[in-house]
Amino acid sequence: MLTHPAYARPETLYEALLFLKTHGIDTRPLAGGTDVMVDLRAGKLKSEYLLDISRLKELQGIGLSKDGLSIGAGVTISEIYNSPLVAKNAPSLIKSCAFFGSPQIRNVATIGGNVGNASPSADTVPPLLVHEARAVLASENGERTVALANLFEGPYRSGIRPDELLIRFILEPADGRFTDFQKIGRRKALAISRMSMALLADPKEDGTLGTVRLALGSGTPTPMRMEAVEAFLKGKRADRQTVEAGSRLMAEEMVRITGRRPSTEYKEKAVQGLFLRILAPLVE
Amino acid sequence: MDTYSVIPIRFTLNGDKVSIEAGAHETALTVIRERLSLKGTKEGCGMGECGACTILVDGKSVNACLMAAPQLEGRTVMTVEGLGREGKLHPLQEAFLEHHGVQCGFCTPGLLMSAQSLILETPRPTHKQVVEAISGNLCRCTGYQQIVDAIQYGADKTGGEE
Ligand SMILES: Cc1cc2nc3c(=O)[nH]c(=O)nc-3n(C[C@H](O)[C@H](O)[C@H](O)COP(=O)(O)OP(=O)(O)OC[C@H]3O[C@@H](n4cnc5c(N)ncnc54)[C@H](O)[C@@H]3O)c2cc1C
Ligand code: FES
Numbered sequence: 001m002l003t004h005p006a007y008a009r010p011e012t013l014y015e016a017l018l019f020l021k022t023h024g025i026d027t028r029p030l031a032g033g034t035d036v037m038v039d040l041r042a043g044k045l046k047s048e049y050l051l052d053i054s055r056l057k058e059l060q061g062i063g064l065s066k067d068g069l070s071i072g073a074g075v076t077i078s079e080i081y082n083s084p085l086v087a088k089n090a091p092s093l094i095k096s097c098a099f100f101g102s103p104q105i106r107n108v109a110t111i112g113g114n115v116g117n118a119s120p121s122a123d124t125v126p127p128l129l130v131h132e133a134r135a136v137l138a139s140e141n142g143e144r145t146v147a148l149a150n151l152f153e154g155p156y157r158s159g160i161r162p163d164e165l166l167i168r169f170i171l172e173p174a175d176g177r178f179t180d181f182q183k184i185g186r187r188k189a190l191a192i193s194r195m196s197m198a199l200l201a202d203p204k205e206d207g208t209l210g211t212v213r214l215a216l217g218s219g220t221p222t223p224m225r226m227e228a229v230e231a232f233l234k235g236k237r238a239d240r241q242t243v244e245a246g247s248r249l250m251a252e253e254m255v256r257i258t259g260r261r262p263s264t265e266y267k268e269k270a271v272q273g274l275f276l277r278i279l280a281p282l283v284e
Numbered sequence: 285m286d287t288y289s290v291i292p293i294r295f296t297l298n299g300d301k302v303s304i305e306a307g308a309h310e311t312a313l314t315v316i317r318e319r320l321s322l323k324g325t326k327e328g329c330g331m332g333e334c335g336a337c338t339i340l341v342d343g344k345s346v347n348a349c350l351m352a353a354p355q356l357e358g359r360t361v362m363t364v365e366g367l368g369r370e371g372k373l374h375p376l377q378e379a380f381l382e383h384h385g386v387q388c389g390f391c392t393p394g395l396l397m398s399a400q401s402l403i404l405e406t407p408r409p410t411h412k413q414v415v416e417a418i419s420g421n422l423c424r425c426t427g428y429q430q431i432v433d434a435i436q437y438g439a440d441k442t443g444g445e446e
């Protein structure tokens with residue numbers, strides 16, 4: 001059953017933020033609608049208002065500056081996929097967009113909506129995390145910038161306050177370092193069989209690894225960086241032994257963070273397989 | 285700012301200007317199928333999975349079942365009814381018939397719109413591009429091979445006419 005939220009279409013960001021200041025708690029922002037409309041149809045949307053932010057210019061645009069690669073929250077998955085600037089500076093993000101939903105979904109779904117929905121399996125999030133993305137949020141009081149890693153509060157709890165909108169993300173460019181994204185399992189497949197991973201690494205001349213950043217999706221309550229594994233790999237050569245030890249540590253860390261569940265046995269194997277696959281190009 | 289339970293929306297549908305009042309609880313699909321009685325666009329899953337409801341909005345394929353009706357404001361929309369002309373099928377439609385891309389036909393309008401969206405961007409798509417372009421459209425009958433053939437053949441014919 002559809003509920004009947006009222007509809008509001010602000011002309012400017014300021015108008016949207018003023019609306020949220022008074023009605024934020026009763027409002028769901030509407031971007032591409034690929035999560036919101038599914039919830040609405042399922043009767044899971046309890047908000048009084050839908051605030052259509054899909055046309056706000058302030059949420060659009062991809063650009064590169066000395067701060068980093070900036071991607072507007074309202075940019076669609078298709079736009080990211082077709083952006084030469086993203087291809088050059090964040091190839092793993094491009095890859096997460098290539099395997100995202102279907103063409104019809106990619107044409108409307110936004111990166112802001114992907115983060116805003118805060119699903120444990122949101123595909124753009126692991127790449128954003130390895131690029132140390134910062135989220136710029138605005139309310140009528142002004143802007144705040146938060147490391148994306150510190151924004152999420154839990155599964156489907158984005159940490160965006162009711163009076164705020166996501167405006168853009170700022171990513172640290174890859175700068176020639178190795179980056180990749182891998183996923184297994186389709187979205188509709190049982191949660192147990194899904195998993196995603198992003199890697200950014202900097203192999204040195206002498207074969208050891210400089211920077212290593214590794215983020216896991218669908219293995220933990222929210223996508224997150226696996227810092228213990230990063231520390232373990234850093235400064236080591238990516239030989240088979242190290243990578244295999246790394247994959248075991250990856251599984252241990254996942255279980256330590258998430259706890260044991262009936263699905264754990266499967267997930268332990270999946271996370272190790274995905275880890276070996278994503279590191280394979282770096283193994284001597 | 286005002287809020288609306290229903291709001292006037294104006295858009296272009298298959299070349300004609302349309303004005304209608306609709307609310308955010310209605311989808312583009314309900315407006316097109318139920319209110320404007322264009323039955324070519326189908327409702328399958330109603331949740332973005334099957335592609336039966338695919339329409340073109342400003343030339344891009346989208347799932348009408350996931351679009352709030354007021355989001356149509358100012359857009360140029362094409363449904364399967366806008367593809368051919370009275371008495372003359374579009375080359376893509378002819379190709380679907382010739383290459384046996386239609387069995388029960390439920391998925392066909394959505395597939396035609398995904399194909400049209402592809403051809404607008406890539407007039408001569410490769411096999412891989414066709415497969416990718418229809419990856420959001422389910423067909424329970426054909427097994428897709430005939431559909432892919434039809435689209436490639438139809439693309440050649442469409443290109444040939446220009
Ligand atoms: C068939 C199908 C396939 C899908 N496949 C995938 C997939 O492969 N990978 C994947 O990760 N996801 C997938 N999804 C989920 C969904 O498409 C994504 O999460 C998408 O990125 C949501 O973006 P949207 O613009 O449609 O968000 P909306 O539905 O408009 O919004 C989602 C949430 O974010 C909030 N929000 C949106 N923008 C902002 C903003 N600027 N500031 C604050 N809050 C905001 C909304 O209020 C809402 O709570 C799929 C969905 C469907 C229906
Ligand atoms: S009815 Fe819209 S995708 Fe199935």
Ligand code: FES
Nearest residue numbers: 387388423424425
């Ligand atoms: S022809 Fe029957 S679903 Fe495709």
